[in-house]
Amino acid sequence: MSDTPADLPTPRSNVLAIPAYVPGKPPTARPGLTSYKLSSNENPFPPLPGVLEAATAAVAHLNRYPDMGSTDLYAALGAHLDVPTDHLAVATGSVGLLYQLVGAYCDPGDEVVHAWRSFEAYPIALATSGAVGRAVPLLADGRHDLGAMADAIGERTRVVVVCTPNNPTGPAVTQAELDAFLARVPTRVLVVVDEAYVEFVRSDDPIDGVATMRAHANVVLTRTFSKAYGLAGLRVGYAVAHPEVAATLRVVSLPFGVSAVAQAAAIASLAEQEAMVARVDELVARRGHLLAGLRAQGWPVPDAQGNFVWLPFPGEPAATLAFAAAADEAGIVVRPFPGDGVRISVGEAEACERVLAVAAAFRG
Known part of the structure; x- marks a missing residue:
């Protein structure tokens, strides 16, 4: 017999419908x-070399809050990517950025187009915000069907997510494919190019994410230090976007979300290219x-x-x-x-x- 009070507050209906993430x-x-x-x-x-030392030095100051502005990390990322720091936003992994993007740009009932099967956190992030997912099946070879994704964009579509390379199937979108897709996407729709594995791409026509972002104000890149840099245990992700989008992400970010240890480790990792x-x-x-x-x-x-x-x-x-x-x-x-x-x-x-x-x- 349950001891749960009958009048216990209940979550919103969309929260009760959130699928469980399977780690x-x-x-x-x-x-x-x-x-x-x-x-x-x-x-x-x-x-990477020097990362443990930088993280250990930061541990000595755990009684202090981390730099909420991530000033040094933004400076290091800006220099590495050759972008102004107002084009950047950091969060607890690229998945944290996805939650922020959907929460900031989607009202309940708004639609997000994404491929499926793709990263399993997408449906969870959408359900959390009350957005509706429009999942477009992958092609038989595990690639995004970008033509069908463009066809799926409607009046309620606010965000489209392109996962490249696609997790879990592996293929990457080419620059030519992305350019053709973007030509069909209304500028009112935010296009999130999820590049969590960008450093591993060895295709004949790889995406130049930063150049694509510069050419399209509605494109935002999400990347992470978890994979190539090996900082999965510290949770540091970053977005590269036009200043208005990046500023929105920083506004809705969790205060002090990226710890001082994580910031120090990420900066040290960037120095070991x-x-x-x-x-x-x-x-x-x-x-x-x-x-x-x-x-x-x-x-x-x-x-x-x-x-x-x-x-x-x-x-x-x-x-x-x-x-x-x-x-x-x-x-x-x-x-x-x-x-x-x-x-x-x-x-x-x-x-x-x-x-x-x-x-x-x-x-x-």
Whole structure:
């Protein structure tokens, strides 16, 4: 029998309808076997040189609030991207920026167009604000159907989200594709280009996000320090946008949301571009090895431009979960999306080899 009072206040109806976010679970300990977590697209390398020292120095001042204006971080980002600091807004990861954008630009009932399957936080962020999602199915090869997304824009559409590379399927939108899409989007609609994995892209026609933002006042880029820079545990994301949009994001941001430790670590990480690129290049090489190996086994793996690969299991929820269980038995945890596919992060070299062994055995 429940002890909950009958007159307990209830949340808004849209809050009760919010789908649960399913995080990547930690690996199961296997005796005599090193376990690997490949379920959350984390960077397997430790923090970049100098980052721990900068973070430790900031820890010594935990009795003080962080700089709410993120002054030094904005200065470092502005210099790195060659943009004025009034074009920037920081938040607790790129997902924090998405919540702020939808909350700032959508009234209840307004529509947000996005691809699906894509980042699972999108429906959650939309439901939180009371916005209505217009989910446009991906193409068969895991790419955005930008033509259909443009067709889906209506009178109530306030925001469109383009996730590139797309999480969890992997393909990236090209500059030519984005240009053609933007030509069809009304300037009253905000176009969020979610570039959480931008540093991993090696396509023939990669997006120049900053140049695109400069050419289109309704384009905002969202990026993160979680992936390429390996700061997932500190939650630092940033947006690059025209000053009016960036100012709006800063107005609705959580006060003191990005901690002093996170700011210090992000600034130190930006100073280590050469080391970051070397690590990303190593992960891209491992990604290529995984992609080639899986395709050689007969898996129809789509193009991979993030730090993960995608095994499709369309309409096969049991097979999706069976593959995840087989991986778990081998000491690796992957991220199943039942009935759609399995996302596998590019991790340690040994983990990649174990993925190939599990995939071969499962297919056989």
